[in-house]
Amino acid sequence: MLKRLKISVVGLAILALFLTAIVYGLLSLSLPALSGNTSSKGVSEKVTIERDKLGIAVVHAKSRQDAAYGLGYAHGQDRFFQMDLLRRNAAGELSQLFGKAAIPVDKKHRFHQFRTRAEKAYAKLPQANKSQLEAYALGVNEAVAQIEYPSFEYMVSGATIKPWLPVDSLLVIYTMYLDLQTNTFKRDLALTQIEKEFGPQMLDFITQPSPYQAALDGSKLPEKIAIVPELTNEKTTKISYQKIEEPLDKGSNNWAVTGKLTQSGHGMLSDDMHLSLRVPVIWYRAQLNYTDNGESHQVNGVTLPGAPAVVVGSNGHIAWGFTNGYLDTADWYKLTDKDETYFVDETIELPEGSENYELEMSDFGPVKTLDGEKYALAWVAHQEYAVDMELINLEAAKTVEQALELATTIGIPVQNMIVVGSNGDAAWKPAGAIPARVQPMQTAANSDQYSSMWSTDEAKLPHVLNPEINRLWTANSRVISTEQLKRFGNGAYAMGARAQQIKDRLFEKEQFTESDFYKIQLDNQALFLKPWHQLLTQVLSAQPVKYQEDLKLLSLWGECACADSVGYTLVRNYRAELIDEIFAPVESALVKHDLSLSPIKRDLEAGVWQLIKGFPDSWLSDKHASWPQLMTQVYVDMRKGLLEKHGVNEQDSLHVLAWGEVNALKLQHPFSKQMPFLSSLLDMPTVPGFGDSFMPAVQKNGFGASQRFFVQPGLEKNAILTIPGGQSGHPLSPFYRSGFDDYAKEKNTPLLPSASIHRIEINPI
Numbered sequence: 001m002l003k004r005l006k007i008s009v010v011g012l013a014i015l016a017l018f019l020t021a022i023v024y025g026l027l028s029l030s031l032p033a034l035s036g037n038t039s040s041k042g043v044s045e046k047v048t049i050e051r052d053k054l055g056i057a058v059v060h061a062k063s064r065q066d067a068a069y070g071l072g073y074a075h076g077q078d079r080f081f082q083m084d085l086l087r088r089n090a091a092g093e094l095s096q097l098f099g100k101a102a103i104p105v106d107k108k109h110r111f112h113q114f115r116t117r118a119e120k121a122y123a124k125l126p127q128a129n130k131s132q133l134e135a136y137a138l139g140v141n142e143a144v145a146q147i148e149y150p151s152f153e154y155m156v157s158g159a160t161i162k163p164w165l166p167v168d169s170l171l172v173i174y175t176m177y178l179d180l181q182t183n184t185f186k187r188d189l190a191l192t193q194i195e196k197e198f199g200p201q202m203l204d205f206i207t208q209p210s211p212y213q214a215a216l217d218g219s220k221l222p223e224k225i226a227i228v229p230e231l232t233n234e235k236t237t238k239i240s241y242q243k244i245e246e247p248l249d250k251g252s253n254n255w256a257v258t259g260k261l262t263q264s265g266h267g268m269l270s271d272d273m274h275l276s277l278r279v280p281v282i283w284y285r286a287q288l289n290y291t292d293n294g295e296s297h298q299v300n301g302v303t304l305p306g307a308p309a310v311v312v313g314s315n316g317h318i319a320w321g322f323t324n325g326y327l328d329t330a331d332w333y334k335l336t337d338k339d340e341t342y343f344v345d346e347t348i349e350l351p352e353g354s355e356n357y358e359l360e361m362s363d364f365g366p367v368k369t370l371d372g373e374k375y376a377l378a379w380v381a382h383q384e385y386a387v388d389m390e391l392i393n394l395e396a397a398k399t400v401e402q403a404l405e406l407a408t409t410i411g412i413p414v415q416n417m418i419v420v421g422s423n424g425d426a427a428w429k430p431a432g433a434i435p436a437r438v439q440p441m442q443t444a445a446n447s448d449q450y451s452s453m454w455s456t457d458e459a460k461l462p463h464v465l466n467p468e469i470n471r472l473w474t475a476n477s478r479v480i481s482t483e484q485l486k487r488f489g490n491g492a493y494a495m496g497a498r499a500q501q502i503k504d505r506l507f508e509k510e511q512f513t514e515s516d517f518y519k520i521q522l523d524n525q526a527l528f529l530k531p532w533h534q535l536l537t538q539v540l541s542a543q544p545v546k547y548q549e550d551l552k553l554l555s556l557w558g559e560c561a562c563a564d565s566v567g568y569t570l571v572r573n574y575r576a577e578l579i580d581e582i583f584a585p586v587e588s589a590l591v592k593h594d595l596s597l598s599p600i601k602r603d604l605e606a607g608v609w610q611l612i613k614g615f616p617d618s619w620l621s622d623k624h625a626s627w628p629q630l631m632t633q634v635y636v637d638m639r640k641g642l643l644e645k646h647g648v649n650e651q652d653s654l655h656v657l658a659w660g661e662v663n664a665l666k667l668q669h670p671f672s673k674q675m676p677f678l679s680s681l682l683d684m685p686t687v688p689g690f691g692d693s694f695m696p697a698v699q700k701n702g703f704g705a706s707q708r709f710f711v712q713p714g715l716e717k718n719a720i721l722t723i724p725g726g727q728s729g730h731p732l733s734p735f736y737r738s739g740f741d742d743y744a745k746e747k748n749t750p751l752l753p754s755a756s757i758h759r760i761e762i763n764p765i
Contacts, residue, residue, distance in 0.1 A: 077143045278668060
């Protein structure tokens with residue numbers, strides 16, 4: 001019997017090894033060949049693609065069109081599945097890959113009809129841009145065709161690989177609109193419903209100006225003490241606690257100094273774009289070398305797989321970086337019985353069969369019914385000028401002034417572009433699509449107020465060139481002046497605490513290096529939370545014996561989002577939970593209509609302090625005897641919830657709540673979330689957290705700086721570009737995790753690629 005058991009165990013072990021060998025064998029067949037020779041009808045002259053020890057793609061070509069082919073080839077080899085998700089996401093076609101589970105997402109995105117809009121936008125592109133997109137698509141498809149076996153994502157899903165089309169690159173830009181501007185129109189619709197249910201006083205109370213403001217011109221919206229609106233008994237007694245989802249500040253930090261503040265005399269730029277962090281990371285490092293109009297160009301930076309442009313980078317003359325602009329680019333219009341609507345049939349394809357979806361449309365935009373009334377969405381992403389390939393032209397700009405002229409032509413979600421020059425210049429300007437309508441609104445307007453200027457891209461935009469203070473900064477809060485705000489509006493700005501902290505750091509020195517900029521980007525001092533720390537300490541000091549350990553940890557909080565700080569965890573979560581509890585009546589009313597305070601949560605800071613200091617009776621629900629009792633109970637519930645979440649009970653030590661563990665950086669592959677047993681193969685190592693919101697070092701579990709970029713154009717040899725992951729999306733590639741270690745350990749990864757270790761040569765047929 002024992003002998004048979006041993007034989008069985010050995011047999012199972014051999015079978016497991018055999019199956020593992022088969023899986024690894026199939027995965028190995030899906031690895032692309034990174035060295036060799038091939039030929040193509042898609043190039044006019046020889047194109048080479050080299051890769052260094054990090055897998056950075058270095059493309060050499062004789063024209064920009066051939067460079068587009070080479071970049072497409074590299075993207076196709078390393079990131080095709082990611083590209084596939086980006087185009088399907090915008091088009092509302094994820095259900096073809098993931099089945100019925102993806103139908104709600106597809107319906108939400110089909111609302112915007114981006115596939116149709118992309119085809120119309122592509123038809124109107126200049127022929128030069130079409131040729132680049134065609135060359136790029138051919139490069140992608142020829143790279144994919146040369147891989148022996150489909151990548152593991154297609155093995156697991158059983159989906160068929162569809163060729164990349166030139167128009168798909170425009171869909172990738174539309175995905176960025178969905179990522180970066182959705183909160184703009186969600187905010188407006190939530191404010192519309194708040195005004196309807198709670199009245200104009202509540203609207204004014206919730207949207208009162210933040211005390212944290214850091215516009216470039218120093219202008220401030222006057223802080224006003226808004227009237228605290230009364231809540232009826234019905235609003236405070238018949239509610240359920242609703243957690244208000246923390247809004248991810250999808251945007252970024254960037255700042256710059258003129259050459260007067262650098263030893264070299266060159267301008268210097270810092271840029272870190274804040275996006276969801278996953279595997280593979282969103283950006284792909286590349287160097288493009290090509291000739292255009294007889295001039296040689298070299299561009300270093302990050303590209304977005306799916307598009308043939310360098311998004312953020314440096315060309316030796318200028319360097320540019322972006323943060324999300326949050327100008328108001330969307331309005332809702334309330335329809336009347338006289339406004340005609342019509343229906344469009346959308347078919348959502350599934351792995352087997354399909355599902356029909358009926359979309360209501362109007363002359364103003366797609367229609368949503370809310371609380372029995374119809375509203376049409378006018379959004380810049382729906383306009384013909386929303387997407388184009390003009391971003392490519394930045395690569396050839398030689399001066400900051402040229403870059404400022406190009407900013408108005410670029411079809412992307414509007415960004416704060418900061419650009420610096422090798423001659424010492426530095427400038428800021430909004431870059432991207434901005435509607436020419438002149439009255440942005442934060443709540444729905446009547447349909448007769450619709451402006452025909454929605455169809456026109458605004459040409460007159462503010463800018464700042466070489467300010468007297470020699471410093472520029474943006475961090476998703478208001479950058480424009482208070483006067484310009486009337487024209488360009490508020491599209492869900494960040495609060496301003498992060499921008500204020502960056503600004504203050506820039507005035508601490510009179511000369512800067514790349515390392516100085518890196519220190520600012522890693523600044524996790526919790527200046528914004530200091531009043532909240534004082535409040536929580538005061539609340540718990542009413543029972544000093546009971547909360548002896550808690551108070552000690554608060555006293556040792558370090559005033560930073562540091563990995564070992566338990567006190568930071570307590571303060572940070574207390575603020576969020578207290579806001580959730582106090583504004584539960586408003587959130588409960590919104591949730592009934594599939595709305596939320598989430599895109600407005602950053603606006604609640606001024607209001608919540610009024611409530612905490614004023615103790616208005618009408619805001620106190622009948623489950624709380626008093627405001628002090630409410631504030632203590634919120635802490636008790638928060639503390640218990642945190643301990644339970646981390647596997648201990650409320651009698652155990654709080655030391656398990658160190659911020660580095662609670663907010664650990666986790667970069668996961670989409671498949672490992674559904675199949676955890678794949679985590680060790682697919683995910684990046686989990687590392688302690690080192691930042692948070694409301695400070696320059698923005699970082700949450702799967703969100704944060706998607707790159708850290710520091711450069712003086714013309715001195716790229718000193719530049720830094722650190723990425724939280726590798727170049728390849730293939731788990732067996734040596735470039736799958738390359739770069740992550742530098743990011744996690746806050747090391748300096750050079751911008752310029754090192755010596756080539758792989759080379760592909762593509763010759764014309």
